[in-house]
Amino acid sequence: MEIREGGFYCVPAECYVDPMVPVTRAVVTHGHADHASRGHGRVWATPETIDIMRTRNYVADETQTTGLPYGQRHDLGGGVTLWFASAGHILGSAQAVFEYQGQRIVAAGDFKRHPDPTCAPFEVVPCDVFITEATFALPVFQHPPLEDEVEKLMRSMRTLPDRTHIVGVYALGKCQRVMKTLRLAGYEHPFYIHGALKRLTELYESYGQDFGVWQLVSEIDRNDKDRFRGKIVLCPPAQINDRWSRRFADPLPTVASGWMQIRARARQKRAELGLVVSDHADWNDLLRTCRETGAGMVWITHGRVEALEYALKKEGINAKGLHLIGIEEAAGE
Amino acid sequence: MSFAAFADLLDDLYFTNSTLAKEAILSDYLRRTPDPDRGWALAAIGGTLSFDLFKRNLVKTLMEERMDPYLFQLSRHYVGELSETVALAWPQSSEPVRLNRLPDLHEVIDEFTRRDKPGIRAYLVTLLDNMSPPQRWALLKLGTRGLRIGMSARTVKKTLANMAGVDVGVLEKLWHGITPPYTSLFAWIDGNAEMPDISNVLTYSPVMLSHPIDEAADLDRLSPETHHAEWKWDGIRVQVAGMNGEARIYSRTGDDISHSFPDLAATVNWDAVIDGELLVRPDGQIGSFNDLQQRLGKKKPSGALMKRLPAHLIAYDIISENGVSFRDQTLDARRKTLEAFIAERHPDHYTISEILEWTTVDDLRGLRQEAADSEGLKEGLMVKRRDTPYVSGRPKHAWYKWKRDPFLLDAVLMYAQRGTGKRSSYYSDYTFGLWANVEGEAKLLPIGKAYFGFTDEELKQLDSWIRNHKVARYGPVQEVDKELVFEVAFDSAHESPRHKSGYALRFPRISRIRWDKPAHEADRLEIMDTLIGK
Numbered sequence: 108m109e110i111r112e113g114g115f116y117c118v119p120a121e122c123y124v125d126p127m128v129p130v131t132r133a134v135v136t137h138g139h140a141d142h143a144s145r146g147h148g149r150v151w152a153t154p155e156t157i158d159i160m161r162t163r164n165y166v167a168d169e170t171q172t173t174g175l176p177y178g179q180r181h182d183l184g185g186g187v188t189l190w191f192a193s194a195g196h197i198l199g200s201a202q203a204v205f206e207y208q209g210q211r212i213v214a215a216g217d218f219k220r221h222p223d224p225t226c227a228p229f230e231v232v233p234c235d236v237f238i239t240e241a242t243f244a245l246p247v248f249q250h251p252p253l254e255d256e257v258e259k260l261m262r263s264m265r266t267l268p269d270r271t272h273i274v275g276v277y278a279l280g281k282c283q284r285v286m287k288t289l290r291l292a293g294y295e296h297p298f299y300i301h302g303a304l305k306r307l308t309e310l311y312e313s314y315g316q317d318f319g320v321w322q323l324v325s326e327i328d329r330n331d332k333d334r335f336r337g338k339i340v341l342c343p344p345a346q347i348n349d350r351w352s353r354r355f356a357d358p359l360p361t362v363a364s365g366w367m368q369i370r371a372r373a374r375q376k377r378a379e380l381g382l383v384v385s386d387h388a389d390w391n392d393l394l395r396t397c398r399e400t401g402a403g404m405v406w407i408t409h410g411r412v413e414a415l416e417y418a419l420k421k422e423g424i425n426a427k428g429l430h431l432i433g434i435e436e437a438a439g440e
Numbered sequence: 441m442s443f444a445a446f447a448d449l450l451d452d453l454y455f456t457n458s459t460l461a462k463e464a465i466l467s468d469y470l471r472r473t474p475d476p477d478r479g480w481a482l483a484a485i486g487g488t489l490s491f492d493l494f495k496r497n498l499v500k501t502l503m504e505e506r507m508d509p510y511l512f513q514l515s516r517h518y519v520g521e522l523s524e525t526v527a528l529a530w531p532q533s534s535e536p537v538r539l540n541r542l543p544d545l546h547e548v549i550d551e552f553t554r555r556d557k558p559g560i561r562a563y564l565v566t567l568l569d570n571m572s573p574p575q576r577w578a579l580l581k582l583g584t585r586g587l588r589i590g591m592s593a594r595t596v597k598k599t600l601a602n603m604a605g606v607d608v609g610v611l612e613k614l615w616h617g618i619t620p621p622y623t624s625l626f627a628w629i630d631g632n633a634e635m636p637d638i639s640n641v642l643t644y645s646p647v648m649l650s651h652p653i654d655e656a657a658d659l660d661r662l663s664p665e666t667h668h669a670e671w672k673w674d675g676i677r678v679q680v681a682g683m684n685g686e687a688r689i690y691s692r693t694g695d696d697i698s699h700s701f702p703d704l705a706a707t708v709n710w711d712a713v714i715d716g717e718l719l720v721r722p723d724g725q726i727g728s729f730n731d732l733q734q735r736l737g738k739k740k741p742s743g744a745l746m747k748r749l750p751a752h753l754i755a756y757d758i759i760s761e762n763g764v765s766f767r768d769q770t771l772d773a774r775r776k777t778l779e780a781f782i783a784e785r786h787p788d789h790y791t792i793s794e795i796l797e798w799t800t801v802d803d804l805r806g807l808r809q810e811a812a813d814s815e816g817l818k819e820g821l822m823v824k825r826r827d828t829p830y831v832s833g834r835p836k837h838a839w840y841k842w843k844r845d846p847f848l849l850d851a852v853l854m855y856a857q858r859g860t861g862k863r864s865s866y867y868s869d870y871t872f873g874l875w876a877n878v879e880g881e882a883k884l885l886p887i888g889k890a891y892f893g894f895t896d897e898e899l900k901q902l903d904s905w906i907r908n909h910k911v912a913r914y915g916p917v918q919e920v921d922k923e924l925v926f927e928v929a930f931d932s933a934h935e936s937p938r939h940k941s942g943y944a945l946r947f948p949r950i951s952r953i954r955w956d957k958p959a960h961e962a963d964r965l966e967i968m969d970t971l972i973g974k
């Protein structure tokens with residue numbers, strides 16, 4: 108493994124992991140835009156991820172795709188075996204496991220350990236080298252149970268029944284996880300959603316997820332503002348305070364994101380309600396996971412690299428921050 | 441009601457933007473929460489708690505004992521603030537004491553107040569171990585009285601007034617006469633009792649304030665028949681109140697500063713409320729503000745200090761006497777009462793503010809020049825309309841202040857930066873701003889920077905204030921709570937498109953630190969137009 112301009116490069120198999128520039132051979136951990144991109148010659152990913160990439164137009168007709176379900180071993184060439192283990196991040200998200208000459212390297216992509224009803228749970232894969240992200244690698248990030256956050260939203264709807272709760276969520280993963288958890292918490296009204304969330308929600312449904320009744324906001328008469336009072340509207344985060352939100356009666360901007368834990372961040376986003384909903388591992392889970400893999404070496408790709416590197420070294424684990432250029436800016440999803 | 445409900449309330453208020461919604465949230469909480477919890481919550485939000493439950497330093501010490509210092513530092517740096525860092529990163533005790541339920545808000549307050557030092561420590565740890573991050577945040581902010589949730593005292597009073605169905609003015613008067621946990625107030629709001637009777641309670645009465653004179657527009661309004669001129673003394677504006685043998689001296693913001701001036705308080709053997717300027721009188725002469733400063737903030741001044749710098753009041757106005765309020769009377773009528781009142785007081789302690797002779801505006805200019813030549817004793821002139829009642833707040837065209845040169849501004853400290861050389865460990869470079877209307881909201885816009893004008897002692901005080909009021913960090917620049925007012929002096933100002941505020945100051949320096957002045961009373965950006973003669 109080495110780091111090249113395009114990202115991680117597996118030398119014997121001649122392929123990149125989550126490259127951000129078009130390459131000949133790419134292994135893709137999951138469908139978020141900071142991991143999956145367009146223009147590759149060959150792509151290896153889970154079948155779900157390939158479907159997501161197709162939905163987002165990341166694969167062209169000439170792209171060759173190989174869908175590998177979790178656990179299925181595949182010869183990548185050059186003596187390298189590749190298989191995917193679930194990462195618990197979003198539908199189809201995977202850790203890419205590379206085996207070569209008795210050595211095992213796991214590129215975890217993005218992952219989380221908190222339960223998520225919309226994707227397979229994280230699987231610990233013992234390895235020699237573990238490559239991890241560090242998005243929330245500070246002791247201040249201790250993600251609360253999702254049920255608590257959803258209860259916060261329900262409480263707000265009880266206190267302010269006349270307001271339209273507009274929840275900003277990423278289209279892939281966050282949106283579906285929030286909807287599913289709300290259903291499990293007993294929310295029975297239809298969800299009103301922004302058009303940008305439609306296709307990926309349908310894709311989740313094609314994999315057997317059930318979100319109950321939902322309807323596109325654009326299909327509802329503009330004059331019917333009161334329809335949304337006391338209901339939940341879902342849209343991409345940028346829309347909560349934008350022109351789009353003016354069509355609702357008394358909108359209450361809500362953001363669901365791991366960053367909402369930090370008050371100043373929530374205020375910055377002009378969220379009146381911040382739901383701490385993270386698709387990434389929090390501080391304790393990052394440390395626990397690195398420990399559980401038994402890896403003697405941990406490479407840290409992006410996020411709060413310093414803190415994680417320091418804490419792992421203190422535990423006697425050889426850790427190294429890689430400071431991948433370009434990833435830091437895009438680490439939104 | 442459990443502490444959890446209080447923490448929920450703070451979170452809801454914190455994240456709500458509109459004032460109306462904040463009022464709705466607060467009144468909803470106050471309606472459904474029993475006494476005394478709601479009263480303590482009100483005190484926390486209204487900033488009327490008079491004691492810390494625990495010290496900030498204890499919180500820091502606990503964290504340093506439980507967490508790797510480097511990770512703590514990284515976390516704090518990232519979050520930008522101590523309480524929130526602790527709330528989020530609190531490491532559970534290895535064998536935590538588990539509580540079956542969180543105590544009520546008043547139980548928390550009672551426990552902390554009755555415990556000794558080690559007891560306070562143990563209780564704080566137990567609570568933090570049993571709380572969620574937002575609850576910990578609420579506890580830490582409550583305990584160290586650092587609660588800032590963007591709700592002004594005025595909004596709090598308005599909420600209560602609406603609940604009681606009365607004008608906010610009623611609450612203004614009541615507010616300083618009642619104390620936490622406000623059971624009498626809520627009994628009245630609930631309709632179970634009469635309005636709390638504060639006629640027998642010695643309280644601060646909201647004061648009347650002045651507008652800076654607009655030379656272009658206001659001078660034409662003045663005539664000796666309609667307006668009085670008085671010196672504007674450079675001391676501190678106070679209110680001296682006496683009732684039933686008790687005495688209080690209040691700052692203009694309502695803080696009780698009697699303990700700093702026991703010599704003046706001891707002379708109060710009357711029932712009245714007098715508005716005036718507090719100064720000291722070394723060698724029988726009115727002293728400068730610097731002289732006075734030696735007595736400000738001294739909790740227990742020594743006999744020697746009081747002898748060297750005895751306190752003195754120059755009386756401006758009388759608000760009430762023997763239970764009769766004069767607020768509705770004209771200034772002329774109040775002045776007669778005041779003259780009679782002061783005539784019976786000892787001139788060592790009380791004098792009446794002199795009514796200055798003038799006939800033309802040029803006379804006033806001359807007097808103002810005289811003030812400018814008083815070596816700082818007099819700040820300028822006060823010009824007051826003779827037929828106005830005593831209205832709390834800042835009524836228009838009633839009282840004008842006409843300050844002497846140089847140009848002075850009351851600006852709010854916004855950012856601080858470390859100095860260089862000898863000052864490299866101190867925050868010694870200050871950026872300050874004025875209030876402006878930005879898209880319908882009062883916002884501070886930076887107007888200038890100053891590095892000098894304060895003593896070494898003041899530098900230390902400022903440095904420690906800044907360290908206790910950090911908000912966020914931008915590289916070397918530390919943003920602070922917008923709470924501290926500087927009186928900034930400068931030679932001239934000009935328009936500058938490079939500055940966000942549109943102005944640049946020439947030779948700005950800190951002429952005084954206004955520890956006594958609330959930030960919202962700092963100057964507005966519009967004053968610059970007047971200053972540069974626009």
Ligand SMILES: [Zn+2]
Pocket residue numbers: 139141142217438439440
């Ligand atoms: Zn990512």
Ligand SMILES: [Zn+2]
Pocket residue numbers: 137139142196217440
């Ligand atoms: Zn991702």
